[in-house]
Amino acid sequence: MSEVLLEIRDLKKHFPVRGGISRIGGGAVRAVDGVSLEVRAGETLGIVGESGCGKSTLGRSILRLIDPTSGVVNFSGRNILKLNRSQMRAIRREMQIVFQDPYASLNPRYTIFQTLSEPLEVHGLFDASERKHRVYAILERVGLDPSYASRYPHEFSGGQRQRIGIARALILQPKLMVLDEPVAALDVSVQSQVINLLEDLQDEYQLTYIFIAHDLSVVKHISDRVLVMYLGKMAELASADELFANPLHPYTQALLSAVPVPNPDVRRERQILQGDLPSPANPPPGCVFHTRCPIAEDVCRREIPEWREVKPAHFTACHLVKGGTP
Amino acid sequence: MHKRCQTTLPGGAVLSNVLEVDSLSVEFRINGEYFHAVHDVSFHIESGETLGIVGESGCGKSVTSLALLRLLTKNARVSGEVSYKGRNLLDLPDREMRQIRGNEVSMIFQEPMTSLNPVYKIGAQISEALRLHTQTTPRRAWQQSMEMLRSVGIARAEGVMGEYPHQLSGGMRQRVMIAMSMVCNPQLLIADEPTTALDVTIQAQILDLMRKLSKDLGTSVLLITHDLGVVAEMCDRVAVMYAGEIVEQGTAKDIFHNPQHPYTRGLLNAIPKLDAASKERLQPIEGNVPSLTRMPKGCHFAPRCPLVFEKCRAEAPGLFRVEPGHLSRCWLNDAQEGN
Numbered sequence: 001m002s003e004v005l006l007e008i009r010d011l012k013k014h015f016p017v018r019g020g021i022s023r024i025g026g027g028a029v030r031a032v033d034g035v036s037l038e039v040r041a042g043e044t045l046g047i048v049g050e051s052g053c054g055k056s057t058l059g060r061s062i063l064r065l066i067d068p069t070s071g072v073v074n075f076s077g078r079n080i081l082k083l084n085r086s087q088m089r090a091i092r093r094e095m096q097i098v099f100q101d102p103y104a105s106l107n108p109r110y111t112i113f114q115t116l117s118e119p120l121e122v123h124g125l126f127d128a129s130e131r132k133h134r135v136y137a138i139l140e141r142v143g144l145d146p147s148y149a150s151r152y153p154h155e156f157s158g159g160q161r162q163r164i165g166i167a168r169a170l171i172l173q174p175k176l177m178v179l180d181e182p183v184a185a186l187d188v189s190v191q192s193q194v195i196n197l198l199e200d201l202q203d204e205y206q207l208t209y210i211f212i213a214h215d216l217s218v219v220k221h222i223s224d225r226v227l228v229m230y231l232g233k234m235a236e237l238a239s240a241d242e243l244f245a246n247p248l249h250p251y252t253q254a255l256l257s258a259v260p261v262p263n264p265d266v267r268r269e270r271q272i273l274q275g276d277l278p279s280p281a282n283p284p285p286g287c288v289f290h291t292r293c294p295i296a297e298d299v300c301r302r303e304i305p306e307w308r309e310v311k312p313a314h315f316t317a318c319h320l321v322k323g324g325t326p
Numbered sequence: 327m328h329k330r331c332q333t334t335l336p337g338g339a340v341l342s343n344v345l346e347v348d349s350l351s352v353e354f355r356i357n358g359e360y361f362h363a364v365h366d367v368s369f370h371i372e373s374g375e376t377l378g379i380v381g382e383s384g385c386g387k388s389v390t391s392l393a394l395l396r397l398l399t400k401n402a403r404v405s406g407e408v409s410y411k412g413r414n415l416l417d418l419p420d421r422e423m424r425q426i427r428g429n430e431v432s433m434i435f436q437e438p439m440t441s442l443n444p445v446y447k448i449g450a451q452i453s454e455a456l457r458l459h460t461q462t463t464p465r466r467a468w469q470q471s472m473e474m475l476r477s478v479g480i481a482r483a484e485g486v487m488g489e490y491p492h493q494l495s496g497g498m499r500q501r502v503m504i505a506m507s508m509v510c511n512p513q514l515l516i517a518d519e520p521t522t523a524l525d526v527t528i529q530a531q532i533l534d535l536m537r538k539l540s541k542d543l544g545t546s547v548l549l550i551t552h553d554l555g556v557v558a559e560m561c562d563r564v565a566v567m568y569a570g571e572i573v574e575q576g577t578a579k580d581i582f583h584n585p586q587h588p589y590t591r592g593l594l595n596a597i598p599k600l601d602a603a604s605k606e607r608l609q610p611i612e613g614n615v616p617s618l619t620r621m622p623k624g625c626h627f628a629p630r631c632p633l634v635f636e637k638c639r640a641e642a643p644g645l646f647r648v649e650p651g652h653l654s655r656c657w658l659n660d661a662q663e664g665n
Contacts, residue, residue, distance in 0.1 A: 050525035157614045187382035188552065189630075192596040192610035199607075214525065221598035221608070244600065258530035259600060260555030264578035272534055273527045276495045 005208050006039040011071035029281045031057040033232035044209040046223030054232040055212045059178045096169035100181035102161030106153040113149035119172050142167045159190035178210045216259050220244050228252045231288040238314040249316045251289050344514050344546045346370045350406035352393050361618045363389045365570045376547040378561035386570040387550045391516050429459040432507035436519035438499035442491040449487030452506045474505040497528035518550045566590050569626035576652035586654035588631045
């Protein structure tokens with residue numbers, strides 16, 4: 001097994017809520033509430049969950065685009081939460097992010113060349129002619145014609161823009177890429193082009209991916225391991241094959257059964273969750289899922305379930321799943 | 327009181343089709359020139375059935391639905407025939423169209439936030455349809471709206487009636503939209519990406535609700551979506567659109583088990599499937615959807631088609647019959663071509 005590239009321990013991000021006219025402190029939105037995990041070099045960790053579960057906040061906290069409230073993020077053995085600005089800037093070369101919305105995440109006033117060479121300039125890498133050479137090379141690698149370099153983002157389709165977003169992240173030759181819903185805004189026929197590109201790039205450059213998405217089929221396809229989040233907490237973590245074949249947490253089970261299957265002959269007994277996601281500013285006591293859980297018992301309403309390894313490499317936080325030790 | 331059941335024309339003929347669309351075309355004026363957004367689209371919806379229109383962004387599926395209800399902007403030129411109970415909706419005077427719209431034919435939009443009026447209470451917005459289209463008293467309209475809210479699964483209907491859209495979650499808003507569109511007992515419901523903005527668990531609730539309502543009330547549904555999973559689950563028949571045209575049409579089984587058009591096959595191969603062995607490589611459709619202003623000559627799909635041959639680039643194919651009720655717009659399905 002390859003070495004651990006990223007280690008997160010008890011990461012929390014609470015956004016303070018200053019409510020009402022008096023502006024005096026109320027509670028906090030617990031966007032990420034105690035996440036611990038390890039990511040090994042070269043693997044793809046998928047993070048799934050519904051909107052508001054904290055998956056994007058987690059992705060951004062890992063890169064310190066948002067400063068976490070507490071916890072530890074060790075990247076290549078250093079706790080990046082302790083680094084100062086210039087140290088952080090240096091280490092960001094090795095950790096890059098691709099955003100969901102290819103329309104909003106490219107500077108409309110920069111040509112593609114400017115967008116792609118800026119990261120190299122910021123990090124003081126190479127001279128002008130080498131930068132030029134690298135921009136053209138990376139464009140070609142992500143499947144765009146190098147002659148496009150002088151164009152502006154509005155001249156491209158969504159799929160092409162996402163390729164540019166990937167090129168921008170890739171040009172610094174990072175070790176870790178956080179992909180935050182990279183294909184959610186794309187059409188089905190283009191989505192698969194981008195997924196294939198991401199897989200090829202991972203093989204070629206030994207990249208480590210954190211792939212954040214709400215589309216379970218896409219996550220299953222691309223991930224080695226998958227983390228399911230609910231209301232800022234970890235619900236279940238296992239290898240992709242194991243999680244989808246044998247989901248243990250009732251939330252994971254409901255989530256999987258809710259996915260419509262493109263086959264008219266399949267009429268599954270669907271487990272439909274009642275109600276909406278509770279507000280993360282005021283999470284339920286005990287297990288955060290108990291308000292919607294079809295099998296909740298008394299203990300679930302009282303006690304927070306422990307994160308346990310219930311089978312080798314299969315973790316979950318549920319009182320009612322048997323076996324394993326904390 | 328119920329308007330559904332078969333339509334009897336003066337003369338005694340019985341129609342079981344709620345809607346028949348014949349050669350519908352929509353052109354938009356762009357820089358002084360007209361371009362086809364929808365070209366020669368024909369389909370029908372039988373009483374009580376759900377027809378899905380599936381396609382990617384820009385394929386014309388939403389424009390088609392807006393054209394049916396005459397909701398397009400002034401720079402659109404619409405031609406063809408949209409026959410609802412034997413009357414062509416495209417020729418109706420505005421006043422008669424208003425009596426049908428929101429009453430007999432209603433619509434659910436994709437964005438529940440932007441399609442509800444932020445400054446009116448939920449109760450006022452739902453009962454508006456009743457006050458406009460029926461003779462009931464305001465009090466009864468309010469009562470009926472509240473019952474409708476209950477039947478779409480909102481437990482505290484009474485409270486929600488007095489709330490504003492921003493106070494509700496996305497799933498709740500979409501339920502309100504459904505209540506609003508169903509309160510007049512429509513014969514036909516047009517749902518344009520009704521669950522696209524929602525999370526999967528909420529999507530499952532909403533789809534379940536739509537299925538139940540259309541079954542209980544016998545409403546026909548035109549469901550517009552890009553999600554093949556939703557189509558497979560909801561629809562009796564499916565029309566696949568690409569670049570403004572229907573490229574394939576048939577029963578859900580035809581489309582998913584015996585797809586004929588290379589675009590339909592491409593779409594089905596391009597999506598990752600939950601039951602597939604993982605790490606199986608996806609087969610994308612190369613290239614991009616053509617833009618309105620640069621539509622290829624001949625078959626619109628030719629530049630991306632893996633099976634393209636000379637004729638495809640020269641001449642646009644018509645819809646060929648594969649089996650009764652199963653049509654495909656591909657030269658390979660032309661019996662004359664010897665296939």
